[in-house]
Amino acid sequence: MSEVAQFSELSLYDYSPYDERPKLVWPNGARLAFWVAPNIEFYELDPPSNPHRKPWPHPYPPVPGYSIRDYGNRVGHQRQMALLDKYGVRGSISLSAALCEHHPEIIALCAERNWEFFSHGIYNTRYTYGLTEDQEREMIEDAMDTIERAVGQRPAGYLAPALSHSNHTIDLFAEAGGLYTCDLFHDDQPTWVNTRSGKPFVSIPYSLELNDTIAYVVQKREPRRYGESIRRAFDQLYAEGADSGTVMCIPTHNYQVSCPHRLRAFEEALEYITGHSDVWVTTGREIAEYVIDYGRQQLQGSAVVPSR
Amino acid sequence: MSDELLTYAQRHYGMDHDRYRWSMLQDRDPVVWPDNKPLALWINLSVQHFPLSGEKPVVAPPGALTMPYPDLRHYTLRDYGNRVGIFRLLTLMERYQAAPSVAISGALAERYPRLMERLAATGYEWLGHGWNMLCMHAGEIDVAIESEWIARTREVLEAFTDRSLKGWLSPGRSQTANTPELLVRNGFSYQCDWVNDELPYPFKTQEGDMTCLPSCLELDDVFVLTQNLHSEDSFVQQVTDAADWLIEEGQAQGGRLLALNFHPWLVGQPHRISAVEKILEALLVTRRDDIWHAPPSAIIDAAIDPIG
Numbered sequence: 001m002s003e004v005a006q007f008s009e010l011s012l013y014d015y016s017p018y019d020e021r022p023k024l025v026w027p028n029g030a031r032l033a034f035w036v037a038p039n040i041e042f043y044e045l046d047p048p049s050n051p052h053r054k055p056w057p058h059p060y061p062p063v064p065g066y067s068i069r070d071y072g073n074r075v076g077h078q079r080q081m082a083l084l085d086k087y088g089v090r091g092s093i094s095l096s097a098a099l100c101e102h103h104p105e106i107i108a109l110c111a112e113r114n115w116e117f118f119s120h121g122i123y124n125t126r127y128t129y130g131l132t133e134d135q136e137r138e139m140i141e142d143a144m145d146t147i148e149r150a151v152g153q154r155p156a157g158y159l160a161p162a163l164s165h166s167n168h169t170i171d172l173f174a175e176a177g178g179l180y181t182c183d184l185f186h187d188d189q190p191t192w193v194n195t196r197s198g199k200p201f202v203s204i205p206y207s208l209e210l211n212d213t214i215a216y217v218v219q220k221r222e223p224r225r226y227g228e229s230i231r232r233a234f235d236q237l238y239a240e241g242a243d244s245g246t247v248m249c250i251p252t253h254n255y256q257v258s259c260p261h262r263l264r265a266f267e268e269a270l271e272y273i274t275g276h277s278d279v280w281v282t283t284g285r286e287i288a289e290y291v292i293d294y295g296r297q298q299l300q301g302s303a304v305v306p307s308r
Numbered sequence: 309m310s311d312e313l314l315t316y317a318q319r320h321y322g323m324d325h326d327r328y329r330w331s332m333l334q335d336r337d338p339v340v341w342p343d344n345k346p347l348a349l350w351i352n353l354s355v356q357h358f359p360l361s362g363e364k365p366v367v368a369p370p371g372a373l374t375m376p377y378p379d380l381r382h383y384t385l386r387d388y389g390n391r392v393g394i395f396r397l398l399t400l401m402e403r404y405q406a407a408p409s410v411a412i413s414g415a416l417a418e419r420y421p422r423l424m425e426r427l428a429a430t431g432y433e434w435l436g437h438g439w440n441m442l443c444m445h446a447g448e449i450d451v452a453i454e455s456e457w458i459a460r461t462r463e464v465l466e467a468f469t470d471r472s473l474k475g476w477l478s479p480g481r482s483q484t485a486n487t488p489e490l491l492v493r494n495g496f497s498y499q500c501d502w503v504n505d506e507l508p509y510p511f512k513t514q515e516g517d518m519t520c521l522p523s524c525l526e527l528d529d530v531f532v533l534t535q536n537l538h539s540e541d542s543f544v545q546q547v548t549d550a551a552d553w554l555i556e557e558g559q560a561q562g563g564r565l566l567a568l569n570f571h572p573w574l575v576g577q578p579h580r581i582s583a584v585e586k587i588l589e590a591l592l593v594t595r596r597d598d599i600w601h602a603p604p605s606a607i608i609d610a611a612i613d614p615i616g
Contacts, residue, residue, distance in 0.1 A: 044318065044324050045323075046318075046325075048315070050313060058367055058446065058482065059366060059367065059447035059448070060447075061325075061483060061484075063481060063482060063483045063501055064480070064525065066504075067481075067501075067502040067504040067522075068504070068525060068526070070323075070502075070504035071503060071504045071505065073332070074330075074331065074332055074333055074504055074505055075332070075333045075505060077332065078332060078333070078334040079557075098316065098319050101319055101320055101321060102319075102320070102322060102324070102330070104321070105335070106332075122319075123316075126313065126314075127313075130313060131314075135313070135314055139314060142314075216536075220537060220538070222536075222542040222545075222546070223546060224542070259526045259527075260549070260551075260553040260554050260557075260566075261527055261546035261547065261549045261550035261553070263549075263553050264549045264553060265549075
């Protein structure tokens with residue numbers, strides 16, 4: 001077995017210029033499909049070391065990194081959930097599947113709200129890196145089976161754990177019965193994804209740029225500026241949505257957005273977005289199912305938003 | 309190697325370690341603070357010694373010296389806190405009749421006895437804060453050495469105060485696998501390193517239980533101002549946004565805790581000290597009806613042990 005990766009240019013989707021696409025029509029003529037994707041994650045205190053990526057920068061026990069993420073589940077989750085309830089948003093959870101076993105109370109709270117659960121691997125301290133194709137299939141199916149056992153529905157979406165991928169990740173997830181990926185950041189509209197099985201499979205925009213961890217940890221935004229960024233993104237996508245439907249996603253983390261000094265800014269953004277009339281407040285799965293069906297009806301499956 | 313990546317020894321209900329029980333803040337019996345105030349405020353001043361020695365600890369604490377020996381630039385900037393900055397903070401604390409705790413590097417007791425006498429005269433609660441900022445409780449430190457750091461810190465600080473130390477804050481909130489046991493063995497009854505909650509909770513060690521009083525990294529002045537590079541005005545706004553959010557939550561759900569940590573070498577600078585003044589004015593004057601401000605031991609005593 002060679003340790004050298006096989007490099008190739010990306011062929012998961014076709015090129016499609018934004019200004020040459022047919023109109024995408026959302027249900028009830030909405031301009032924009034809006035979804036919030038809370039990442040509900042479990043990070044292990046003592047994960048096995050992975051030669052390709054170190055789970056923690058800090059030697060064991062990684063108290064600083066571990067404890068703030070635990071804060072997300074102990075303190076932050078219900079805070080964010082109450083806010084989403086207030087604005088009528090059902091979360092589409094990017095779920096570390098093992099959390100079904102560690103913290104079933106969180107799963108129950110989300111399930112009774114009819115939130116969507118999609119797969120984010122087993123733990124966010126376990127990566128795709130270093131797995132053979134068979135092992136990655138086992139991990140993907142384990143996560144889907146675990147979530148299905150806990151909530152009674154097989155996940156439709158996948159965000160690979162800690163955004164760690166192989167060249168087989170999306171093919172394997174489609175073959176395991178998935179409908180959509182959140183791992184591609186190439187567009188503000190859904191697009192068909194070419195998989196080796198040829199099953200209908202789409203990419204749903206999941207904005208890494210508006211992801212709270214990217215905003216707060218990487219870009220180091222002030223909370224109010226993050227809220228302003230969300231509103232500006234909405235204004236732009238809502239305006240463009242008058243011509244053809246757009247998607248806006250806010251990916252969140254219970255240990256970032258749910259800190260008390262950040263919630264007001266997030267609330268103002270949610271209030272602003274849900275205060276507009278032509279917004280389809282929905283989930284990742286509902287968008288994926290709609291565009292797959294829409295694509296079949298309108299475009300004979302060539303592309304949801306095709307150029308050809 | 310690869311089999312280990314798909315083996316999950318701790319995949320079961322609750323935490324993946326035995327330090328504390330899993331529970332969500334919102335599911336516990338409500339905490340009632342004195343006078344039924346919705347929010348308790350803990351202010352800590354971290355009084356630190358950064359040695360000039362060019363040694364590199366296994367983990368660098370925030371504020372660590374970075375230049376080749378002798379790093380006069382950072383050494384003197386940190387020392388500024390103990391010569392000038394702390395007195396600006398004490399002036400403000402006294403003006404607002406605040407009751408902060410002071411977490412002190414043990415080495416300062418030997419270096420600056422006059423500072424110790426001044427801090428003892430305030431009557432503020434003292435916490436052990438490690439021997440110095442190079443003695444990092446991280447990784448594979450020999451148990452005897454780590455124990456000596458803790459024992460010596462207690463011994464030299466207690467020579468200046470007639471009250472025995474109960475609390476501990478590790479440099480950089482970092483711990484080894486042995487730190488909690490060593491703290492209990494050396495007579496400490498609470499530690500503040502795990503930032504995973506917003507209320508005190510029981511923390512298990514092989515030497516008996518202690519309390520974790522979670523400090524808050526996300527609103528720590530060093531984190532906001534030097535790691536995130538936010539403005540002083542944004543810092544003030546983040547603190548007041550947090551207080552307002554927690555007051556509202558505390559009124560509806562039960563007592564909440566806001567934990568602030570100031571570093572004399574940072575916010576004691578003349579261009580930053582007004583931010584602390586604005587924070588004290590906003591919390592201890594404007595919001596005085598809703599905030600119970602108390603030393604950490606009093607906060608621990610008032611919090612009904614909510615999760616047993």
